[in-house]
Structure formats: C-alpha cells, structure tokens
Amino acid sequence: MFSIGVGPYTGSGPVQEVGTFSTVTVTQSLDTGTTVAFELPGTSPAARQIDELATDVWVYLAAATIARCRVVSVEQTFGPEGGDSVQVSAVDYKGLMNNRHVHSGLEFVSVDQAVILWNLIVHTQAQTGGDLGITSGTLDGGGITRDRSYSPGDNLGNIMGNLSNVINGPWWGIDADLVLNVAPFDSFTTALTPILLGVTARVMNRQSGVGQFANAAIITGNKDATVPLAIANSDLGTDPRGRWERVESFPSVTEQNTLDEKGEGLLQSARSPIARWAAEIDPARYLVDAAYTPGQFVDIVVPPSLVAPIGVPEFSVFGQITSVTLTIDADGTTGVSVIAVEVPDEL
Helix, strand or coil: CEEEEEEECCCCCCCEECCCCCEEEEEEECCCEEEEEEEEECCCCCHHHCCCCCEEEEEEECCEEEEEEEEEEEEEEECHHHCEEEEEEEEECCHHHHHCECCCCEEEEEEEHHHHHHHHHHHHHCCCCCCCCCEEEEECCCCCEEEEEECCCCEHHHHHHHHHHCCCCEEEEECCCCEEEEEEHHHCCECCCCECECCCEEEEEEEECHHHCCCEEEEECCCCCCCCEEEECCCHHHCCCCCCEEEEECCCCCCHHHHHHHHHHHHHHHHCCCEEEEEEECHHHHCCCCCCCCCCEEEEECCCCCCCCCCCCCCEEEEEEEEEEEEEECCCCEEEEEEEEECCCCC
C-alpha cells in the first residue's frame, strides 16, 4: 500500500528503498505534521544510507509522494548471535521548526497572518546553514491581519503553532515538495464517503474529550504589560454541565490584544469539540474511496447504541480528520487508523 525510501536531505529523492523492515508507522497529523518510525536490520542496504540528522525519508502511497521527513533519531541494538537492529524516527519539515529559533527581533504590524508565517520561514532560512529549501505556495490567511513581535530565542515551532491556535488562526503545513501552504481550517474539502461501521470502518471508538473541556477560563500574560482575562461561554448560565474552568499563562505575551486572541482561541477549542472518534479503516476501502487525509471533513455515522453525554444521539455527526496513521508489518499486513474531532455547530 505504501513504501519508504531514504537518501541525503540535499538530494531530490531517495537513493535506496527500505525493503527489509519489521514495522513501519507513518502518522500524519493536522496540527504537528508527519512522523515516521521504522525498524530495519543494521546490515541492510538502506541502513547503510542513514546518517542521523542528515538523511531524509520519502513516503509513497501508490505512486504519489505523501511526505518527506528528516531522520532525527537513530538507535541501534546489538544482540546475541549477530542480532543487529536499527530504530529510526523522522519528522517532516514542519516538525523541524521545533529546532529553529528567532535570531533577531521581528515586528509585524497589521500583517496578513499567512505572510507572518512565511516570513518566519524566510528568517530561519537566511541563517548560516539554515536553508532547508522551503518555498512558498498558497498563502491564504483568510484575510486576517495580526500584530506580532518576536524576540531572539523564541522557538519557531511554538510561535507558529500559537498563531494557528488563536481564534481564526490559520492551518499551515510543509508538503513533500517542501512547499509552505497556509489556509483557513474550514477550507478543507469534505470526503464523499462517510465513516460507517462495517462498511469503511472495521472498528469505531468514541473517545471522551472531557479532559480538555472548559466553558470558562482565566488567561494571564506578562504581569507588567497585560491585564488578566476572565472569559466564559455566553450560555454558561444555562449549560446543564455547570461551570468548568481552565487557567492558562502566557508570560511572554506583552500585547493585550494578543492575550485576548489567545483567550478566545483557547475557550473556543476547549468548549468544542468535546469528543473525538477513532476508527480502523478497511485498507481496501482506503485505497478506493476512503482515503481520508488530515484536515478533511467527514460525516461519521453514529452507531445506534451510542451513549451521548447530553441529549439524544444524532444519526450522524460532522467531523474533521486530525490524524491518519498507516502501518505495515514485515509480512505485508497493513493497517489504517484515523482520528476525527466532532466539529462544533457554529462551523
């Protein structure tokens, strides 16, 4: 169903397919990008091509390249009677932003949020040895401008993630061709085929999101420059669940409007979705009409015996795919699992 290859990150493609392995796991996440983990013999041709931090892994589904990741960890185990296995972990170029930082003060005033993201990439690629080959693609910030200031040492992964997490923040990703794309979270397409137990899904599991739920929050920023923010849902007084609070602190935030945005974004994500669905997808259907991808919206047909937290279960709920995990074992057994969050009614 899928395959992987390895080669120098300076190249345009792999120089060796990983043909001998025990298990390969590819996880595509809407928020954090793609990760790859696999184990192979230390004596295999592919192992000879792996250089920690300097090797890329290409992931192919059929003939299409779906991800390009950098090897960030290599562990090797030597056992009795010549045992030799290598465990490899890799992250895509979005994940690499967690290892990059701001080098000089950056100030953005009324700048499109997609352009801010691209300029952060430009900033890090301008540093000595920092060029990753990332280019700009679609930069659709939804027409929303932001005021942002960043200081030397700020982690790019954190600040770019924070920009996504504020209310109306954009999704961003770096694809297999190393192109940065930015788009509103609600701009993804809707899958034509629903997730339906016994048809596209072999197993379904509705997971409670109560651990992340809140309908009231207290948000604090830099104590010398901002005023703490206390916010709550407009329907809190009639919510049958009563009051559930969260407290978050952002000591590096010095702008009150930035703190307000963070508070609204946190409360929006905390109040809904309140649950997520995990499903094991039939691999045969995945290759035909159920090739769900992160960000895609999908109808989830609810099993009739669902115990709903409040009210009568709906026949179906609308969800957004947040992650897709592909696995393949040495004997060729494949698996596909997805996680989708229920989308709030206001979307």
